[in-house]
Amino acid sequence: MDQWMKLANKVLDGESIINDEALSILECPDEDILLLMHASFQIRKRYYGKKVKLNMIMNAKSGLCPENCGYCSQSSISSAPIDTYKMVDKETLLKGAKRANDLNIGTYCIVASGRGPSNKEIDHIVNAVKEIKATYGMKICACLGLLKPEQALQLKEAGVDRYNHNINTSEKNHSNITTSHTYDDRVNTVEMAKHFGMSPCSGVIVGMKESKQDVVDMANSLKSLDADSIPVNFLHAIDGTPLEGVNELNPMYCLKVLALFRFVNPTKEIRISGGREVNLRSLQPFGLYAANSIFVGDYLTTSGQEDTEDHKMLLDLGFEVERVEELKANTAGGK
Template sequence: MNINWLELADHVIAGKEISDQQALSILNCPDEELLLLLHGAYQIRKHYYGNKVKLNMIINTKSGLCPENCGYCSQSSISTAPIEKYRMVDKENILRGAEAAYNLKVGTYCIVASGRGPSDKEVDHVVSAVEEIKEKYGLKVCACLGILKPEQATRLKEAGVDRYNHNVNTSKEHHSNITTSHTYDDRVNTVNIAKEAGISPCSGVIVGMKETKEDVVNMARSLKVLDADSIPVNFLHAIDGTLLEGVNELDPRYCLKVLALFRFINPTKEIRISGGREVNLRSLQPLGLYAANSIFVGDYLTTSGQESTADHKMLEDLGFEIDYVATNDRVGV
């Protein structure tokens, strides 16, 4: 299918959706057309976000000890990966992470904990930390604590949590190949519970888990239906000791096509290049920001990221601007 990528971008900017055939054509884009495809994706990105880039940073507040059996995760009950395991860290550690995020001009600080879902005591702990983070640093806070109950979502909202992350991870059709300890609908339900509490929904995917290209298209479309404000696109960093150990299906050019696809299908949303960026995009990392408008800086959950100074230099070299407000009043960041 011969496509003019700039015309397709104009089609999207005009408020029209791309077809499944066009979506698959993006993933099947010949490598010699890749820069043209990215130019099209960039027109959409520029229309909605200009040259601004949002920075996000994670703190892993609780590691391992998870009863779920997700095949990609080093923290799952079936993983033999030699990771550090610990209960919820104290509030001082969470606040130190917030201070580091503030100093790195990070817009969103992400408080993440392993497990199926938080206990009420763990929610109390996060609430206490968030209230102090808001008072001291004014950071936008995202929580990622697993499956939520409505009353827990309400408490997080009241404490000042701006966003809640719960990734769908893969397509509904492929979900049971990745985990059986919870359903795809469990994940969608948690995102909706956060939305109903007035928290901005964040939900994303992991690409490279033996899914088909049709699955990738379905992921992007399901997140459009879910109306996720922020969409982290992770690329599998296969960890020894997990069920997906040794899986290596991705190359940097395909990863760029995936990012372009998510921009074409979710034109108005924050598209974030997330876990696996360094090992999958490699030297082509800067090109990803012509489609995406957000990245994580620092380390991930149990894997290391690129040095934050290198990320800042990359943005400077691209001529992009960090989307950051240097005051304690960061509404809208």
């Protein structure tokens, strides 16, 4: 039995891997990558079988953000030529939900730029969410920035199932990425979502000049936060942002990162998110031996691949899309 299967069996027996073991995953020799992904799949298979959860983003408000996040084309310090617009109307949100439903997307993610939503924006989102839930019944994830308690309660009561607020990087590296809010601001937002009964979704962006230890720390922080869903983004450096030209990733390393997050968070939804097409490239399919979830369609200000290509990839792998009906049943069962 190779070292990766031994480590997988340790996880399957209910033990946590230690720091040196986590680092060893990121330092796995490239020639052993298939062994590592096979071991990751044994963990993934225990909890998710060959099912894949599909998610779709609606960029409900773009640009105009006062924050100074170094990776983001929508930030106040970005000169990237992106579309900027205020909150879209309800019809646009409903149209996006219909498209998601037509593609059998399990979770529709409503994302808005900015430090946090105004009360007027919350009312607008709440109104749309109620109609989407009544019409389609799909899961709704909201990603609107820092929340006030009363806003979190409104979202929950409207039917928002999940709230996303990424930690993005390690606590140690946070001030290198942004200074307009703290790491604790992000953690507290995730905790607030949990407090009001929304499923906590929080993830990372890998490739922002962090160390391997930082990546391990991110995985462990999300374990401590008990995030149900963990989107793993890989930096797609955008011209006009402070991280313009940064290109530290390669497909093999991205696979090791996904494996790490599965080993550290064995029971959680691990989602291959932004940057998968440009960083994993032809090795995208292998990522699903560790992850069990992907975004379909475009991201916030960058393009994804065609949804037909994603479905073709899943078919070629012999994986199955988790149907909306199954997600409803799981939600009813408290999963």
